[in-house]
Amino acid sequence: MIRWSAPVAVAGVIALIASGVFSADANPNLAPQTAGQLLASVSQASTPPFSGTVVEKASLGLPELPNLGGDNSTNSQGLLSLLSGSHTTRIWYGGETKQRIALLDSLGEQDVFRNGRDLWQWDSDTRVATHAVLPAGAAAERPVPLQTSSLTPAQAAAEALQMIDSTTTVTTDHTGSVAGRSAYTLVLTPKDSQSLVGSVRLSLDGATRVPLGVQVFARGSDRVAFDVSFTQVRFSTPGDEFFTFNPPPNATVKQGTLDTLPQLPNPAAGSGTGRVRKLGTGWTTIMRIDGVGDLTGSKARAATGSSQNALTFLSALPTVSGTWGSGHLFSSALVNGLLTSDGRLFVGSVPPQLLYQAAAQK
Amino acid sequence: MSVAEPLTKPVLAVGGRFLLSEIGMQLRRRRNQLILAVLAAVPVIIGIAVKLTTHDGAGATGGLIGNITNNGIFVAFTALIVVIPIFLPMAVAVVAGETVAGEASLGTLRYLLAVPVGRTRLLLTKFAAMGFWCLLITSVVALAGVIIGVILFPSAHVTLLSGTQATLLGGVGRLVGMVLYAALMMLAVAAIGLFISTLTEVPIAAMAATLTVAIVMQVLVAVPQLHAIHPWLISDHLLNLADLLRDPLRVSGLRDGALLAVGYVVVFGSLAWARFTTKDVTS
Incomplete structure (x- = not known):
């Protein structure tokens, strides 16, 4: 029976090493700064x-x-x-x-x-x-x-x-x-x-x-x-x-040239598809991206490969509607997104209500 | 045998002879020969398929496969990446499941234990033979890939994933690195197989269980929600193999994979040891 303690001990040691107990995380000796x-x-x-x-x-x-x-x-x-x-x-x-x-x-x-x-x-x-x-x-x-x-x-x-x-x-x-x-x-x-x-x-x-x-x-x-x-x-x-x-x-x-270089898709700049505008200031800034895809049309506008997948995914999201129109809401703890049926995308770290307000302004 | 043979020699000699006989048994088995043949066929099929579908560089597709037309050594790289998720674990499971359970089912285990060799050493020898097998299967894939690649395609400089080039020698060095890394990852699977093999007297059950473990790991890696446990699965680190094709080489992924493999070997090796040294051998 005592032999079984060997694998247990080995597993324990590995878990300890992995958890970083032994790692020499030098106590940062930095002068205090305001x-x-x-x-x-x-x-x-x-x-x-x-x-x-x-x-x-x-x-x-x-x-x-x-x-x-x-x-x-x-x-x-x-x-x-x-x-x-x-x-x-x-x-x-x-x-x-x-x-x-x-x-x-x-x-x-x-x-x-x-x-x-x-x-x-x-x-x-x-x-x-x-x-x-x-x-x-x-x-x-x-x-x-x-x-x-x-x-x-x-x-x-x-x-x-x-x-x-x-x-x-x-x-x-x-x-x-x-x-x-x-x-x-x-x-x-x-x-x-x-x-x-x-x-x-x-x-x-x-x-x-x-x-x-x-x-x-x-x-x-x-x-x-x-x-x-x-x-x-x-x-x-x-x-x-x-x-x-x-x-x-x-x-x-x-x-x-620098301008025509196929740019690696940049999420911060809205991937280049459609125009990107910032609405509001500070922490409640909402990004508005136009022309993401026309979900009402018989065929989506940006119907190539991954975009098509994304649109399929987005259309599977819960449908929301209000005086501003209707669309699909993408919701998470940190970021909410709203894709309206006329192909506008609103993204921001704000509650959905603010996105609806933004969507109401054409 | 000469009478004057010193008495201290047998300890090592018996161990070495035992290991050689284990390896010999591996190589003589028809089933294992078949596994080697199938593995060697993978790069050959890839090479021929690429050769038939491209005409003098035209129509070359992208990615790893596309690089083959440029340099034959990429047949070996591609083949290793193709076989490592399932084929190699399968080849390991079949042999590892056999190690102890196979002897037990044939009734030869007790004769083996009657030889004045400790159970610990017996297990170590079995495991060493598994190490040889892991290295053999990965080398066979790489070697077959290089041979078919050199026959069918030009081989000058090697274009790495980063778009920069390595010399042919550098490319071969990276291939050796891939073979060693793949063999080490497979040794981790072998350790699981060795442990399972000590639990049963039915070798088929041990093989199936080992393969199941390997496949379950693959499935778990495919589930993004289980992100937290992914670093602990062997299968999550298999494709770090491709880090050897970057410029400069990316060491961190390979190091993590190697450490994990060593961890599996130590844990399951000690489990197998604890089980095997306390087990009643009745058949």
Whole structure:
């Protein structure tokens, strides 16, 4: 009988190791900072060269959602896909004119290489390499907004920091550890009770003040609803080999300009299908996207591949109607969405009533 | 046998001979030879199918399969990724389920235990033979893939998933990495099989149970709501194999998978040990 204690002990030890009891999570020894000091240092901080892996996770209690809007790639991660599952991105940042971003699929990859004036985009599924040369002069010296479907902690933090005004309470919390680095924690809490966002926690690297992670909590919930954080980061200059790209022999090479470059679907910009407008300000901002799909027509307008799937999915959502018309409501703890029957999509961290009000204004 | 043979030698020699005889038994079994043949056929079928459906680079599709026309070594990469979710666990389950239960059902287990070899060592030898089998099945797929790839397709530089290129040597290195990783993941399945095999005297039952465990894991991974337990399932880490085709190599996924496999081996290995060393062998 005593022998059976061996496997039990082994399993116990493994569980202990996995739970992180033994991991040397260095007690972050950071000098105390006030929220004001942190905010000031974030706005002044310039991003040092780094390389790392970012994992973005959304757990709103929703099933896996089909892609919405991104119809230029089978793996496109559209607006809705940000709301479920997890996405992994590798980033190399060598300075303002040297960047590489790789979006990982389980058996594929989409890459953007920027080296000086050269911009390459690569998709391993279609094996299409698209090249663009940035205009000479000042533009070539600045970072270009690389359109990717995944948020980085820095982008998410910038979005959150924009919200800071009289409607937000900013506090600090005890320091933590992100990707093995000591980090300050800044907590933004919306005062507006209409907002579904309970709080946003920013993790700022203790040494560089670079945002290492952003976590969003829904109102009245202590579980992370949305998280974009580095799982691994190194602040050192990546070698030049990370930024150079030569199209492989069997690739289809296309030439483009920055504008015509097939952009990786960007959920923050509404995936490019239809027009995006912001209604309202602050935490209760509602995104309005026109021309998503005409569900009343005999055939949906954007009836290609994933968009069709998304429309099928959306039409299966509960139907709602009111003086504003009728449509389908997509509802979760953190984000609500309303797709009206005339193809307008309203998304925001607000109760459905506010979406109905927005829909009432044509 | 010479009379002057030292007395200390048998300990290791018996162990080595025992392992060799186990491996020999594996290889002589008609069933196992058939498994190897089927596994070797997978890359051959993939290679021929791609060759027949593409004409001089035209019509090449995307993804891993599309890369085959560019470099034959991709037949091996693709074949490994195709066989790892079900075929390889099946090949492992059949042999692992046999290990102890097979001897018990034939009535040879008690004769085996009559040899002056401890039960612990017997189990270790059986498991070592399983390790050889795991490495053999993954190598057979890779090797058949490379051979058919080199015959049918050009082989120069290897285009990685990131769109960058590795030399042929680098590509072969990555293939060796894939074979080792796949073998380690299969060793985890083998450990489960070994444990189940100590529970029964019916080898078919042990094989079926082991395969069921492997398939159930696949099913669980397909359910997004069970996200929380996914990192603990072997099947969730199998396709990390593709991380070896990225540039630069992505180590974290492979490391997680390898650690998990070692965890399974240790837990189920110790379970098998606890069961086998306390078991009454009656047949």
